[in-house]
Amino acid sequence: MKRRVGVIGAGIMGTGVAHAFASGGHEVVLLDCDGEALEKAGLEIRKSCRLQKLLGSSAGDTDADALLSRIRLTTDYDPLVDVDFVVENVTEKWESKQTVWRTLDQVCPTSTTLAANTSAISITRFASLTRHPGRVVGIHFMNPVPLKPMVELIRGHHTTEEALDDARSILASIGKTAVLVNDAPGFVSNRVLMLTINEAAFLVQEGVASAEDVDRIFKGCFGHKMGPLETADMIGVDTILYSIEVLQESFADSKYRPCPLLKKMVAAGLLGRKSGQGFFSYP
8 A cells, every 4th residue: 555654854864765665656755954955865866766777676666757756855844744654864863853753743643653763762762752652663774775675663662563563564565674673772783883883983093904904804704795984984974973972871881982083073074975085985
């Protein structure tokens, strides 16, 4: 069954989520407060469709014109009044997310399932901002969204089985397998991944090895397709830093102390692929 899906945030993840749902035949409302970000999202979706065709991907519709015809770009929340599923993808800053979630709770129908696509923030915390916390789930999509077949599905303290079933159903319709985990900051993937990236950044900062050699070791010794620092560049160095800060705040454990190099890179605008420079350079 085709659904009407709201996607909040037209950054890397939000654009990928909108692409995945539209590719699966769903009608999508892609919302961002920045009109330029929305324009860029359309261009990125066209580029991603070309890449999928080159790779011979069978993950849904790869016709860019047909796909984009199912995506409505907007800076206004009004088109969300009749969506039945929402995925929020705002940057990992609690202050920004709070505002969005309070608005979603007011605008969306009470029957709408609300999903947080977050790297580290507790799903129960999002639910506390709503009048109907049972309808709130977590879905941690992986980047690039259209090409990754698996997601983490997170059960918050109040999440109902109906909301989880709804999420599983719509994820299956776009070719995603959901692995259910319980609510904890960072969940499974980022509880491990963020520590790995953070420690890799410390190795570069301390001069133990270059970024290139750190990643060569992970690819050559362990068979990883991508090293931790190239992964950081793909995700966004700023998102990595914010996620580690959430883990540090949540657990009050020194093992989550962010590497100063990450802070310096974010301050300098070296955010990875999206800025053209991170641990590595991009054309």
